[in-house]
Amino acid sequence: MLDLKFIRANTELVRQAIINKNEKADLGAILALDDKRRKLQFDFDTLKATQNQVSQQIALKKKNKEDAGELIEQMGSVSEQLKAMSTELAEVEKELEAALLWLPNVPHPEVPIGRDESFNRFVREWGSKPDYDFIPKEHPEVAAQNNLLDMQRGAKITGSGFPVYTGLGANLERALINFMLTFHQQKHGYEEVAVPFIVNRKTMTGTGQLPKLENDMYRIDEEDFFLIPTAEVPITNLYSDEILPLGKLPVKLVGYTPCFRREAGSYGKDTKGLQRVHQFNKVEMVRFVHPDESYAVLEEMVGNAEAILQALGLHYRVVELCTADLSFASARTYDIEVWAPGAGRYLEVSSVSNFEDFQARRAGIRFRDTDGKVRFVHTLNGSGLATPRTMIALLETYQQADGSIAIPEALKPWLNIVV
RNA sequence: GGAGAUGUGUCCGAGCUGGUUGAAGGAGCACGAUUGGAAAUCGUGUAAACGUUUAAUAAGCGUUUCUAGGGUUCGAACCCCUACAUCUCCGCCA
The missing domain is CATH 1.10.287.40 (Serine-tRNA synthetase, tRNA binding domain)
Incomplete structure (x- = not known):
């Protein structure tokens, strides 16, 4: 607001x-x-x-x-x-x-103005596209060969787009979440929180998902509750309607939650395997900072997310979103896109945004400044990371000629079985 | 789901026989005094939102806010109703 x-x-x-x-x-x-x-x-x-x-x-x-x-x-x-x-x-x-509530946030002056994603600005890349002496397969095939995924049974028990991870697939999924949570705590100094996956209408409005995106969310009518589309919603609202004392800032939280998205209107788009699903897991970083620091923190958080991909040895690029791609509440956003060798394209695994005081004003998150005045904090969040596309990149990047997959060193401590 | 208790400022906690109560008292915090420095002690101060005025996000003035929403009344933190939350006991269930 x-x-x-x-x-x-x-x-x-x-x-x-x-x-x-x-x-x-x-x-x-x-x-x-x-x-x-x-x-x-x-x-x-x-x-x-x-x-x-x-x-x-x-x-x-x-x-x-x-x-x-x-x-x-x-x-x-x-x-x-x-x-x-x-x-x-x-x-x-x-x-x-x-x-x-329908008025969007104002983009930062440096955000490229554009009418679609082709106006997004390339920022940098890390690593390079790996070479293979065989034709790399796409992840559904790699997953099938190693019995990692069961999309059919997921569709049976719920509907399409609700993946079932099996065996090593489930182990890998859990390992990824654990690895990322621990990494952000130990290397980047975040405090972990575990929050509800269902929130009320006020909370969903506070971070700007409502009223605009009501049709994109799963809801529970009896209580007027919603399944969260991202951990950003419960975590950012943790301090809604509060005035934080000076010493409390900066707040630096990381949390894992599943994310639920109806993805209304995107049927038939990116339907392959894990590319676009209705339920997925994500580790999310959230920061509340002094307004003077928010843009420095934005850069830092992009680095935090990048560090995960670097540790996993996955090639990626960073792009800045143009005005048309910028979300309703965001003032400036960087996307991180990981390379998927089988699919031959980059996939978005993280979105890091500075909302300035837009969410803080909606949700009523304030702090007392050094001069005693009460001000709105700046809120930021970033995925660190969403697991499905990380998994895709992992499977496609580390696939071997014989159809098996290698496991990056960083993940090995988190797998409870010997590969 | 049944029975009961409670819901006041950053926090704790009075007020609840309706009328200078934005709200006693305490803690915390800020500033000052004291000290070589610190602790202790003493003093002072310590809500936010909206409107208005203004060069001003300074001072002033007005209004609102005692969980939320209704009601009674000339007037409500105080009386009545509803919702929500917390706690205790019982029932039920991972």
Whole structure:
């Protein structure tokens, strides 16, 4: 959410952001509602001030055993007026709030402006595409040869896009999660949290998934709960509606959760194996930092995610998303794409974003600055990493001529069976 | 699911026979004094949001906020109703 004062002062900037992000928020309506709200607020406050004054007079008269009947009678109509006004004010505020929730964050000035992913900016790459003296297979085939995956039975018990990992596949999956969680704790100083996988509507709104993405999520109607699409949601909201003392910052958390995505509207796209699934595992890094530090921290977090791929010996590249690819809440995002030799393409395994104070304002996450003033923190998060495409890259990169797969050294301590 | 208790500021904790109570007291924190330095002690200060005013995100003024939402009343932290959360006991179940 953006600050109304900011919107008033930077209307053009906000208007441009909506266009560049391909959003359709109604800025004009917001400004009109804001105007209306302020007028109502003023009228209400003025009348309420009168009521408060007279109420004191009544109290005084009663104390002195004088007759206050006349004043009380006067206030009867004022009281009714106030009730009507507050109702109207509440309605306008509600409308305004609802409209405001559809307003996207403003991209950082350096973000490339573009209408689709072809405008994304290449940042750097690590390693190189490996050579094979055989034709590398795609991961479903490698998985089949080693009995790692059972997509058919997953589809049977739930539906398509719900993978079942079997044997070494399940071991590998668990090893990846353990490896990543431990790595971020020991090498990067994150504190681990284990959080609920189901959250309520307020939480889902706080990080910006709602109202826009309601149809992309699995929901539980009875309680109005949602299955989380990413650990970002529960972890970032951990400190919602709180004012953090100075010493609490920076907050540096890492957590594992499964992620649930309906992926509405993407049927038929990237359907092969683990490329696009409805449930997957992810280790997520979340940081709450002082506004002055957030862009330095953004770079650092990209490095944290890269370190995982480097430890696994997987070739990747880093790209910066252009305005059209930038998510609703993000001000600046880097994607990390790992190379999949069998598929012959790069796959997104991590997205690292700085939301500045956009989520903090929605969720009410603030801190007390050195000057005693209360400010919104800046929130950031990044996958470190999502497992399915990491697994794809792993299987395709480490496949051997005989069809078996090698295990990178970094993962071996986390596998409980001898390969 | 059944019975009961509770829900106040950063935290603990009064107030709950309705009228200067944004809210006693304490802790914490900040600043100052004391000290060679520190502890202890003493003093001072210590909410946020919105509106208005303003060059000002300074001071001022107004309004709101005692879990949330309704109600009663001229007026509610205090009375009534509902929801939610926490705790205790019982039942049920991994």
